[in-house]
Amino acid sequence: MAVYVRVATPEELVAVLNVLDGAALETDRERILARLRADDVRVAVAGTDSERVIGACVLDGPEIVSIAVRRRRRSQGIGTALLRDAASERERLLARFDPGVCPFYEALGFEVTPTDDGRCDGVLDPAVIDKPDLPAE
Numbered sequence: 442m443a444v445y446v447r448v449a450t451p452e453e454l455v456a457v458l459n460v461l462d463g464a465a466l467e468t469d470r471e472r473i474l475a476r477l478r479a480d481d482v483r484v485a486v487a488g489t490d491s492e493r494v495i496g497a498c499v500l501d502g503p504e505i506v507s508i509a510v511r512r513r514r515r516s517q518g519i520g521t522a523l524l525r526d527a528a529s530e531r532e533r534l535l536a537r538f539d540p541g542v543c544p545f546y547e548a549l550g551f552e553v554t555p556t557d558d559g560r561c562d563g564v565l566d567p568a569v570i571d572k573p574d575l576p577a578e
Contacts, residue, residue, distance in 0.1 A: 464509035
């Protein structure tokens, strides 16, 4: 089934929060609503059901605030599609994440460095994510 990525609307706040909550990510409702109003949230929707949000990427400028895909839809390229769309409009992408998801970011071409607080920072040059041979994460 085809997956489409588009800019989310403020009316999709609950759907975006549900995807993020399902991935056990911390969510700040007001911050996400502000990013929705700024057109800084991308959602992945499945085929003919353009209402069902199966993935979300919340941005704040170049920073990836949160990215998540519904559990049953993981490893199908949806996270990659979300990041490709986000990168298409930015000079670079930045992320801070737990070491457990480091392989996802590295597979997409992020340069990853550990931080003093036990997390990781990642930087992506958008030219890297345009490679057609990226893995389906």
